[in-house]
Structure formats: C-alpha cells, structure tokens
Amino acid sequence: MILRGKAWKFGDDISTDHIAPGRYFHLRSNLPELAKHVLEDAREDFKDKVQEGDIVVAGRNFGLGSSREHAPRIIKLRGVSCVIAKSFARIFFRNAINIGLPVLETDTDKIDEGDELEVDLENGVIRNLTKGIELRFEPIPPFMLKIINEGGIEEYVKKHGDLKIE
Amino acid sequence: MKGTLAQKLIGEHVGREVKPGEFVIAKVDVAMVQDGTGPLSVRVLQRLGLEKVFDPKHCILFLDHASPSPRKELSNDHMLLREFSRKTGATVSEIGQGVCHQRLIETFVKPGDLVVGADSHTCTSGALGAFATGMGSTDVALAMALGKVWLRAPQTIKVVFTGEMPPGVFAKDLILYFIGMIGADGATYKALEYTGDTIANMPLHERAVLSNMAVEAGAKAGLIATDEKTREFLAEHGRESDFREIKPDEDAEYERVIEIDVTKIEPQVACPHTVDNTKPVTEVLGTKVNQVVIGTCTNGRLEDLRVAAQIVKGKRVADSVRFLVVPASRKVYMDALADGTIQTLVESGATILPPGCGPCVGVHQGVLGDGEVVLSTQNRNFKGRMGNPKGLIYLASPATAAATALKGEIDDPRKYF
Numbered sequence: 001m002i003l004r005g006k007a008w009k010f011g012d013d014i015s016t017d018h019i020a021p022g023r024y025f026h027l028r029s030n031l032p033e034l035a036k037h038v039l040e041d042a043r044e045d046f047k048d049k050v051q052e053g054d055i056v057v058a059g060r061n062f063g064l065g066s067s068r069e070h071a072p073r074i075i076k077l078r079g080v081s082c083v084i085a086k087s088f089a090r091i092f093f094r095n096a097i098n099i100g101l102p103v104l105e106t107d108t109d110k111i112d113e114g115d116e117l118e119v120d121l122e123n124g125v126i127r128n129l130t131k132g133i134e135l136r137f138e139p140i141p142p143f144m145l146k147i148i149n150e151g152g153i154e155e156y157v158k159k160h161g162d163l164k165i166e
Numbered sequence: 167m168k169g170t171l172a173q174k175l176i177g178e179h180v181g182r183e184v185k186p187g188e189f190v191i192a193k194v195d196v197a198m199v200q201d202g203t204g205p206l207s208v209r210v211l212q213r214l215g216l217e218k219v220f221d222p223k224h225c226i227l228f229l230d231h232a233s234p235s236p237r238k239e240l241s242n243d244h245m246l247l248r249e250f251s252r253k254t255g256a257t258v259s260e261i262g263q264g265v266c267h268q269r270l271i272e273t274f275v276k277p278g279d280l281v282v283g284a285d286s287h288t289c290t291s292g293a294l295g296a297f298a299t300g301m302g303s304t305d306v307a308l309a310m311a312l313g314k315v316w317l318r319a320p321q322t323i324k325v326v327f328t329g330e331m332p333p334g335v336f337a338k339d340l341i342l343y344f345i346g347m348i349g350a351d352g353a354t355y356k357a358l359e360y361t362g363d364t365i366a367n368m369p370l371h372e373r374a375v376l377s378n379m380a381v382e383a384g385a386k387a388g389l390i391a392t393d394e395k396t397r398e399f400l401a402e403h404g405r406e407s408d409f410r411e412i413k414p415d416e417d418a419e420y421e422r423v424i425e426i427d428v429t430k431i432e433p434q435v436a437c438p439h440t441v442d443n444t445k446p447v448t449e450v451l452g453t454k455v456n457q458v459v460i461g462t463c464t465n466g467r468l469e470d471l472r473v474a475a476q477i478v479k480g481k482r483v484a485d486s487v488r489f490l491v492v493p494a495s496r497k498v499y500m501d502a503l504a505d506g507t508i509q510t511l512v513e514s515g516a517t518i519l520p521p522g523c524g525p526c527v528g529v530h531q532g533v534l535g536d537g538e539v540v541l542s543t544q545n546r547n548f549k550g551r552m553g554n555p556k557g558l559i560y561l562a563s564p565a566t567a568a569a570t571a572l573k574g575e576i577d578d579p580r581k582y583f
Contacts, residue, residue: 025240
C-alpha cells in the first residue's frame with residue numbers, strides 16, 4: 001500500500017487528552033462531532049484545515065495516556081492516512097493497528113511542516129518528496145500488517161470468524 | 167511455566183512457554199470496559215453480531231467516569247451499557263459503586279488472572295499478581311465475546327526498591343520519583359516487575375499505587391509477586407481462598423534491572439503538564455493552589471483518606487482552597503464513615519464526592535477555571551486532563567495533598583509525621 005500526503009508537525013508527548021479532550025467526553029458516541037475537535041489542544045489550526053490523505057508527524061511518545069480508542073479513530077475519520085512519530089505509546093499504537101490506521105516509527109526531525117510524503121508500507125520506506133530524501137522505518141510485523149490491510153481487527157474477525165494468528 | 171512474571175502469567179494463558187516479542191493469542195479471565203470506552207465496544211459487537219460475553223460474572227461494565235451522569239448524552243451511553251448487560255448477562259457496576267480498578271482488586275481479580283480493560287489504568291491489578299493491561303474498546307469487546315485477546319509478550323524491567331520508607335513518604339512518592347527518572351516513555355511496550363525488601367514490607371493498598379502508575383512510564387503492566395501481604399488483602403475482602411503463589415523464576419531474564427534506595431527519596435510532586443516532570447516537594451513549596459483533590463484509582467483508598475484525616479484533624483483547610491475528597495469505592499466510603507474519617511475530613515472543610523473517578527477525567531465534579539491550579543492525588547496531569555486546557559495540575563501523595571489543603575499552597579507533609 002502506498003500512501004501520499006502533506007505533513008503536519010507536532011511535538012513530543014502528544015497525549016490522548018490533546019487528541020480527544022476529556023471535556024468532549026459526551027461526544028464519544030458521536031465520533032463525527034468529536035472529530036471536529038481532533039488534536040485541538042495540541043494545535044488549533046489542524047482540525048479545520050487537515051485534508052484527506054494528510055499525514056500527522058510527531059516527536060516522541062505520541063498518544064500517551066488514556067486507552068480511548070476514539071483518539072486514533074477521529075484522526076482516521078478526518079482523513080489522515082498515517083501517523084509518523086519518533087515513538088508511540090503502547091495502547092495508542094495497538095488501537096491504531098486495530099482500527100487500520102498505519103503508525104510508523106522513524107526520525108521525524110527530517111520532516112518539516114508541509115513536506116510532501118510518500119509512504120510504502122510493505123517496504124518500510126518514507127519518501128520525502130519535498131526534500132528528495134528517503135527515510136526507513138521498522139517494517140510493521142506481519143500479523144499487524146495483516147490487520148491493517150484487512151481494514152482493522154473488526155474486519156479481520158468478520159472475515160476469519162475468529163481471533164487467531166495464522 | 168518459566169521466566170519473568172509476565173512470561174509465566176501469559177504462558178499459562180497461552181498453554182505454552184512464551185518469549186518476549188512473540189505474538190500470541192491468550193485466554194482472558196476478566197474483561198472490563200467503563201462508561202467512556204464501553205459504548206464503542208458494544209457497537210463493535212453489535213456490528214459483528216457478537217452480542218455475548220464469555221463469562222457474565224467476569225465481563226464487567228463500570229459506570230464510574232460520569233457518575234452520576236452530568237449530561238443527557240452520557241445518560242444515554244449508560245442506558246446502552248445497561249441494555250447490553252440485560253442482553254448478555256454482563257455485570258454492571260452502577261454509579262456510586264466506585265472506580266473500576268478499585269472494584270477489580272476488591273472483588274473481581276485474583277492472583278494469576280489475565281485481565282484486559284478498556285482503561286489504561288487496568289494495570290492496577292498487577293499488584294495482585296495478575297497480568298492486567300489496558301487496551302482499546304475493540305480489543306476488549308472481542309475479549310468479552312470470545313474470551314481471548316492477541317498479545318505481544320513483553321520484555322521486563324525489574325525495579326528493585328530497597329530500604330525503609332522515610333516518614334511522610336509513600337508509594338506515590340516512589341512511583342513519581344521512578345517515572346521522573348525513567349521518563350514517560352521509559353518502559354514503553356515493557357512490563358515492570360516491582361520487587362525488593364521495600365515491596366516485601368509494603369501493604370497491598372500501597373503496592374496498587376505502583377502498579378496503577380506503571381502506564382505513566384509507558385509500561386504494559388506493573389507486576390508484583392504474591393505473598394502474605396496479598397493473602398492479607400484478599401482475606402480482608404472475604405476471599406482468602408483466591409490466593410495463589412505467583413513468583414518469577416530466580417534465573418528469569420530481564421531487559422534490565424533498576425535499583426532504587428527509598429531512604430533517600432523525599433515527597434515528590436509532578437508538575438504540569440507531564441507525569442515525568444517531577445520535583446522534590448521542597449522545590450515547589452509555596453505554589454498557590456485553588457483546589458486539592460484526594461481520590462481516584464491511584465489514591466482514593468481507605469488508608470489514603472485516613473492519612474489525610476490524620477493531618478487535617480481539628481484544623482480547617484485554607485479559605486482559598488476547594489478541598490474535594492472522592493472515596494474510590496462504596497466499600498472505602500462505608501469504612502471511612504464507620505471509623506470517623508469522613509467526619510474529620512468534612513469538619514476540616516472537605517466536600518465529599520460520590521465514589522467514582524470524580525474530577526480526574528475532566529467530565530464533571532470540579533472542573534478548573536482558566537489559569538487555576540490543582541494539586542491532586544490522581545495519576546495524570548496532561549494539559550486539559552481535568553476539563554480545561556488552561557488549568558495547571560500538580561500530582562502528589564494524599565499526605566502532601568492534605569498538607570497543601572491546610573496551607574493553600576504546596577507544602578511538605580513530613581512535619582506531620
């Protein structure tokens with residue numbers, strides 16, 4: 001799968017409270033409404049200007065904090081094609097895989113705001129088309145890649161009728 | 167099974183030895199959601215046509231985050247969860263019964279269990295020698311319906327605490343110190359195993375604080391071997407027969423070992439806006455606060471309320487401070503009523519909130535105004551956590567919180583011990 005989009009830069013330690021703030025707790029059963037506030041407490045301009053296919057690029061420990069799956073879901077719902085960070089918090093990483101949002105770890109210092117990126121998931125390559133450089137990321141383990149490619153764990157279970165590793 | 171606590175506990179639920187890094191499907195003993203995560207789980211199961219649970223007694227829906235509900239949307243979420251319970255038999259823990267993690271250790275989890283919860287602080291039950299970890303709504307939905315979950319077996323960091331706890335220093339100070347040292351991502355993807363003579367002498371309500379905050383270092387679990395203290399705790403809750411010996415092998419392989427001499431640790435405070443931004447209390451003395459909160463799944467237990475009561479007894483908290491106390495469960499509340507703890511706290515000026523998550527999640531019951539400062543015994547101080555991104559959150563022990571409430575500014579609790 002090849003993804004292509006424009007980079008939006010974020011810093012270190014972007015928590016799930018930045019992504020899906022607790023004051024919108026009552027919108028959790030209304031994801032399209034909640035998605036209007038995505039990443040609002042990290043930077044205000046993102047939620048209104050993000051375009052289909054755009055890529056969230058961050059520093060260390062992206063998605064730390066609560067287990068709220070709403071966080072990756074509203075990022076995906078706003079059209080973001082993948083999240084690239086120096087590192088991810090565990091539960092966010094797992095949730096993102098489960099809902100079919102690719103999450104990739106690489107040195108994001110080599111990506112600037114607005115850079116055009118092309119991501120080759122299978123081969124572990126991010127091409128920074130603006131800068132003309134290639135970055136590599138640790139390939140996603142096969143079991144996780146399978147979940148992503150099948151559209152998330154829900155679709156995976158629907159298709160296989162069970163939760164199993166083949 | 168061989169190896170670390172994580173390897174042994176996961177191995178038992180896979181039916182064979184497991185190596186760190188391996189992907190496995192493991193059998194689940196307890197699965198839980200709460201009112202912020204559960205509605206999404208229910209909808210996943212509805213879409214899949216899998217509205218069932220593998221074990222009604224051990225699939226639990228906790229109504230604790232919005233408890234009681236402050237808005238119609240959340241009341242409707244509660245209705246959805248109650249309806250799921252009627253259809254499937256899943257257990258509901260109603261509003262007022264308490265925070266999920268406290269209720270899990272009091273009632274539902276036993277040593278050796280594998281516990282998954284759609285709440286990041288599910289790791290609290292690691293204090294009982296259970297492999298307990300937080301996940302998302304979909305994972306736990308599938309675990310409830312199918313009784314299993316996919317896991318990547320983690321590496322383990324062994325954390326050895328040694329020495330006698332200084333007066334006025336608590337498990338909360340130890341874990342804040344540790345997180346400050348290792349960083350908010352210092353244990354990402356890994357299990358922590360807490361051990362050492364300090365832990366051997368530590369009662370379970372304090373061990374639960376260490377396990378609860380494992381996730382604040384990024385860890386998947388915060389595990390503690392079982393012993394007589396575990397047995398005592400289970401006996402106090404009328405279920406000594408649930409005790410089982412769970413311990414790691416002596417030759418277990420750890421990713422690394424970190425030793426901490428607790429005799430040198432001062433009371434700690436985590437400053438805004440990250441949990442690893444910790445300082446000794448002596449470096450933040452005099453910081454003015456508008457609100458003090460004692461409660462939550464981290465520090466809302468009977469002993470926490472008692473320590474606070476001991477400090478404020480016969481005194482009044484500062485006029486400038488709103489002093490909120492949230493018992494972690496109905497049992498804690500009843501016990502604190504029976505022994506006079508609640509009376510002492512109320513006489514000092516405390517407002518007692520119903521058992522539940524209280525103001526920690528920013529939903530209700532004590533949301534901060536712009537620029538306001540709170541010192542809380544909870545586990546997180548992220549920007550916006552308590553409902554206002556313009557609020558400032560400091561984290562500390564119940565003793566530091568009580569001392570701070572009296573003074574109206576951050577204070578060192580050691581003078582009271």
